[in-house]
Amino acid sequence: MSLTPVHIEFIATGALWTVGLSAIAFVGGSILGFALALARISPVPFVRRCAGTYIQIVQGTPLLVTLFLFYFGLAVVGFDSLPAIVAAGLGLVIYSSAFLAEIWRGCLESVPKTQWEAAECLALTRWQRMVRVILPQAMRIATAPTVGFLVQIVKNTSLASVVGFVELAQAGKLVNNTIFEPFTVFIVVAAFYFVICYPLSAWSRSLERKLNAGRR
Amino acid sequence: MTYQFDFSALLPYWPLFLEGVWLTLKLSALATIFGFVVGTLCAVARAEGPRWLKTVVAIYVEMIRNTPLLVQIFLVYFGFASLGLKVTANTAAVAALVVNVGAYTCEIVRAGLESIHKSQLEAAECLGLTRTQTYWHVIVRPAIERVYPALTSQYVLLMLASSITSQISAEELTAVANRIQSDTFRSFETYIVTGVLYIILSFVVRLAFTLFALVIFPRRRKLGTAI
Amino acid sequence: MPAVVSLSNVHKSFGALQVLKGVSFDVAAGEVVAVIGASGSGKSTALRCINALETIDSGEIVVCGHKVHDPELDRRALRRDVGIVFQSYNLFPHLTVAQNIMLAPTCVKDMGKAEARRLAEEVLAKVGLAEKADNYPEQLSGGQQQRVAIARSLAMQPKLMLFDEVTSALDPQLTGEVLRVMEDLARGGMSMILVTHEMAFARKVASKVIFMHQGKVWETGPGAMLANPQTKELAEFLSNDL
Secondary structure (H helix, E strand, C coil), rough: CCCCCCHHHHHHHHHHHHHHHHHHHHHHHHHHHHHHHHHHHCCHHHHHHHHHHHHHHHCCCCCCHHHHHHHHHHHHHCCCCCCCCHHHHHHHHHHHHHHHHHHHHHHHHHCHHHHHHHHCCCCCCHHHHHHHHHHHHHHHHHHHHHHHHHHHHHHHHHHHHHHHCCCCCHHHHHHHHCCCCCHHHHHHHHHHHHHHHHHHHHHHHHHHHHHHHCCC | CCCCCCHHHHHHHHHHHHHHHHHHHHHHHHHHHHHHHHHHHHHHHHHHHHHHHHHHHHHHHHHHCCCHHHHHHHHHHHHHHCCCCCCCCHHHHHHHHHHHHHHHHHHHHHCCCCCCCCCHHHHHHCCCCCHHHHHHHHHHHHHHHHHHHHHHHHHHHHHHHHHHHHCCCCCCHHHHHHHHHHHCHHHHHHHHHHHHHHHHHHHHHHHHHHHHHHCCCHHHHHCCCCC | EEEEEEEEEEEECCCCCEEEEEEEEEECCCCCEEEECCCCCHHHHHHHCCCCCCCCCCCEEEEEEECCCCCCCCCCHHHHHEEECCCCCCCCCCHHHEEEEHHHHHHHHCCHHHHHHHHHHHHHHHHCCCCHHHCHHHHHHHHHHHHHHHHHHHHCCEEEEEEECCCCCCHHHHHHHHHHHHHHHHHHEEEEEEECCCCCHHHCCCEEEEEECCCEEEECCCCHHCCCCCCHHHHHHHHHHC
């Protein structure tokens, strides 16, 4: 048997789910990750340490294992009939939050200390200093690596297939189960990923170039 | 919450877990070594090679960096089969990881090569070194020393990502965990233990890289600073 | 005496910018030639052309018998005979002082490690840094780094040494120690060409001073000519320098 338009359509639907899951992971991961980034530069050592430990644990665990933990963990606490997207979404949000937190902490810290001091000397509150002075500068630096990490998120949603969520990779597996043409099927799947990821990679690179040019 | 945690059911499986740890270390060590060689050669080819080779390497790097490792693993695994080659899941796993990490290594090392100032080249040239000698002594070696921290992070990520090879039943820690959980029905506990083992592994691997740096970069040992 | 270096009617442009407009001069064996001039006068470019770091457009350059203008030039053979020291030292940061010096003898002359090490210690002693052999460049002051760079060139036993504004990046108090090393070399009979801003040093050490202006050799003479400039441009240059 060979690949038919029906199969391609099925895979394309999977690609839409990949985009959707990526969006969930990115939005959720951003909210949590931003809070964590602020916690990492908090003046309270305990808060810093907690956030640091969380990040080390999440970054030290393979995403695959994190997903298994959410999949089986949700069942353990009594939610055993939830759709697969919940476990997959939660796992990816946690994963993204840790990496985004580290990226953004780096960006916040790369704003020169003198900027903090200047803002402080203008009698701004800590919150005002952050929102009016530091964040606008940090965000400029953060855009390129954040878009770059978005590519990682899209690629890593493929692991949601292990908990049975039918996104792009899982759609490929299912199609292959009916036509037994693994090489062809996964080339098509890879092409779909490439079409989603490559523009993001290129965008990230051009942002980085612009930033570097602006600094020179 | 009514769930009763029971880690004791996993106790008899300790040797199996440890074997899994060992297999993961072996798998990622192989992938790291070959991936480093492939990536460095690609970086040099991309910087110095003829135009067609630069294009080939650029396409390879972009293809790998913009598709998921899981799909790459399937492609390599089934690709061998469609070429009529019979290889074990582990061989396919190492091959896929090498192909994957080679591309990332290429990008990191390339950044290192580009960071070496042109005046260094000029100085070596004026001392009468050949192109190859200059390239090795004055560009590649300091470039790798400079990007070593980035390489370390990449190879720790590789070790963690090697868990994905369990999807083609390569033998490593996650595959072992999958087997244990289906034996014991203690899925949650099994993956907690597995997660902890990976966290320990990532510390150990990072430490190993730090110590290795002291051996191969005498300058770092003496001064404790990066180039 | 045979010329170690001979430039005749050398032209060189970077794009539309003409940097050398027919430069000619000779350097005899054992001679110390100081090339002076304002920035943009072409003096550094002339030096770089002598060592084939820049390719000339027309004219002839012969250095220690090597035809530098010849497209077939064996650059490695030329560089065995010519040492060069740069303004920015250009030491290799990942190698110790001794390793910096040993690199070329072991790579280019296939010298054994032990012999190269002895040689490194010998040339380091010459520049007064014997005790720094196992330090890394960043542990040394700018003046010390520049003396190591000189030692690194000396280790190849060149017939000619080129110095490209070697003290320009140094504080005044560090300049002295580098100039002393160069003076010792000159006294030892080394043929040298130095592009420099140190007028007092040029006057004291140079057997010939070449003043370059707008891509041409404007005035040539012994060190004493600096006290008695013949052209208006040199006089102007010297007065600006004070």
